Amino acid sequence: MELFIVAAKIVVVLGVLLTGAALTTWAERKISAFIQNRVGPNRIGWAGIFQIVADMVKLVMKEDIVPKSANRFVHDLAPMISLTVAMSTFAVIPFGNTIEIAGQNIKLMVADVNVGVLYILAMTGMGVYGVTLAGWSSNNKYSLLGGLRSSAQLISYELSMGMSLIGVIMIAGSVRLDQIVLQQTEYVGGWLPAWNIFLQPVGFVTFLVSAFAETNRLPFDLPEAEPELVGGYHTEYSGMKFGMFMLSEYINMITASAVVTTLFLGGWHLPFAETWGLSPFTLALLQVGTFAAKVICMIFFFIMIRWTIPRFRYDQLMKLGWKWMLPLAIANVLVTGLVLLLTTN
Numbered sequence: 001m002e003l004f005i006v007a008a009k010i011v012v013v014l015g016v017l018l019t020g021a022a023l024t025t026w027a028e029r030k031i032s033a034f035i036q037n038r039v040g041p042n043r044i045g046w047a048g049i050f051q052i053v054a055d056m057v058k059l060v061m062k063e064d065i066v067p068k069s070a071n072r073f074v075h076d077l078a079p080m081i082s083l084t085v086a087m088s089t090f091a092v093i094p095f096g097n098t099i100e101i102a103g104q105n106i107k108l109m110v111a112d113v114n115v116g117v118l119y120i121l122a123m124t125g126m127g128v129y130g131v132t133l134a135g136w137s138s139n140n141k142y143s144l145l146g147g148l149r150s151s152a153q154l155i156s157y158e159l160s161m162g163m164s165l166i167g168v169i170m171i172a173g174s175v176r177l178d179q180i181v182l183q184q185t186e187y188v189g190g191w192l193p194a195w196n197i198f199l200q201p202v203g204f205v206t207f208l209v210s211a212f213a214e215t216n217r218l219p220f221d222l223p224e225a226e227p228e229l230v231g232g233y234h235t236e237y238s239g240m241k242f243g244m245f246m247l248s249e250y251i252n253m254i255t256a257s258a259v260v261t262t263l264f265l266g267g268w269h270l271p272f273a274e275t276w277g278l279s280p281f282t283l284a285l286l287q288v289g290t291f292a293a294k295v296i297c298m299i300f301f302f303i304m305i306r307w308t309i310p311r312f313r314y315d316q317l318m319k320l321g322w323k324w325m326l327p328l329a330i331a332n333v334l335v336t337g338l339v340l341l342l343t344t345n
Contacts, residue, residue, distance in 0.1 A: 009110045013090055021250035022052045024299060031300070032307045059243040067139055067236050074137035079237070079244035082130030086251040089123040092116040093258050094178045095291045096268045099284035108268075108288065109178065116177035117169060120259055121162055124214050127252065128154045131216070131223055131233050134245070138236035146232030149314065150223040153213050156321030161210035163329035164203040167336035168196050168263055181267035185274075195266040202332040204264045206325055211256040213321070216249065218306040222314055257298030258291075265294050 026041065026049060033040025041048030066072055093116075096108030113119055128150050135147020169175055172183040186194040197204045213220040224232030234245045261267060268287035278286065312320070 005104070005106060006110070010091075013095075013110055014087060017087055017090060017251050017254060018247075020254050021247050022056070024250045024254065024303075025055070025246070026052050027299075028303045028306075031303050035304075035307045056243070059240050062239040064239040064241060065236075069139045070236065071137040071139070074133050075236075076241070078130045078134035078137060079241045079248070080130075081133065082127060082248040083244045083251070085123055085127045085130065086248040086255065089120060089252075089255045090258060092119050092177055093255070093262055094181055094267060095258070096284055096288040097181075100280060107178070108284070112178070114176050117165055117175040117180075117263075120177075121158070121165075124161075125154065125158055127214070127248075130245075130248070134237070135223075135233040138233075140236050142231070143233050143235045146223040146235075150216065150233065153216075153220065153222065153317065153321075156318055157210040157213040157325065160206055160321060160325035160329045161214065163326065163333060164200075164206035164210065165263065166329075166333045167200045167203045170333075170336050170340060171196065171199060177262055177267075181262060181269065184266040185269045187271075193266055193269065193271045195269075196264040200264065200332070200336070202328060203336075204260075206329045206332065207264070208260060209320075209325060211260060212302070212305065213317070215252045215256050215302075217253065217302060219309045219312045220317060221311065222317060253299060253302050254295065257295045257302065260298055261291060261294040265298075267291060 029051075030040045030047065041051035044050040044054055066075055091110040092113055094107070094109040098105055098107050100106070131150040132147040135143040135145070135150070138144070168180060172180040174180065174183075180196075184193065184195050188194050188198070192198060212218075216223050224234065234242055237245060268291040270286060270290040273283060273286055273290075276283075
């Protein structure tokens with residue numbers, strides 16, 4: 001029975017991720033068209049919604065071209081690594097509290113591990129392997145530069161990302177994601193939700209900026225900056241292998257939005273919903289809907305930033321990461337420790 005429940009969770013989460021990534025590509029094209037005062041996809045289906053199906057068919061039918069001097073094995077492996085890492089990261093994120101079905105109390109997360117925060121940091125760090133190997137295996141200098149840029153971004157922002165979460169861990173007293181969400185279900189002064197965006201505003205900003213760099217999204221998409229690197233690390237990719245890179249990018253954006261929601265926006269918590277007298281099953285469904293709504297809002301924010309802020313120069317990216325983000329994250333840890341020391345005594 002336990003195995004069946006885990007398998008059902010995996011199928012549901014993978015289905016939501018793949019469908020969500022496809023819909024996010026359509027949403028980004030429509031939102032960017034609105035920002036730039038143009039139409040966007042509008043030919044296939046209502047408001048061009050079936051354009052995603054047409055794109056999928058086109059990618060499947062396109063020829064898979066591999067450069068003659070490329071390392072074919074690594075060239076084929078790189079997009080698989082990126083997609084696998086992107087989908088695996090979501091496994092530890094609680095998208096609800098618990099729900100009772102057929103007398104079985106089910107925890108709404110795929111993998112209930114006791115090191116959820118560390119797992120997320122480890123998986124996001126592994127994502128760079130797909131990009132770096134893609135750049136190296138293509139035997140193209142522009143692709144190689146894109147892969148090297150991705151490695152440099154990882155070193156610059158992984159430190160500040162990890163440091164920004166220490167304050168959250170100190171407040172929750174745990175690295176379990178479900179416990180971090182439960183800590184945020186409390187109230188400060190009896191009315192303000194104890195969401196970490198209120199308790200850790202500096203950590204929130206630091207983590208959010210780092211998340212943009214981790215997902216290679218504008219204004220930090222330097223590994224694929226078209227004016228400088230043609231297409232970056234995926235210049236020599238076509239067909240479904242190129243599609244896998246694009247799919248992993250959008251899944252990463254969904255996962256990053258879910259992580260921000262879990263760690264700083266209260267996760268599935270809807271303020272005061274527990275006092276409405278709802279049945280446990282209805283409350284569980286409402287909490288899942290709340291989590292989904294928060295994630296959608298964060299995805300919309302990711303898209304808006306991409307189409308409103310220009311790309312940073314590479315030296316600006318490094319300066320921001322090392323001279324601003326890391327010192328801010330360290331200062332936040334020190335201040336959090338001091339506040340906890342004073343308030344607990």
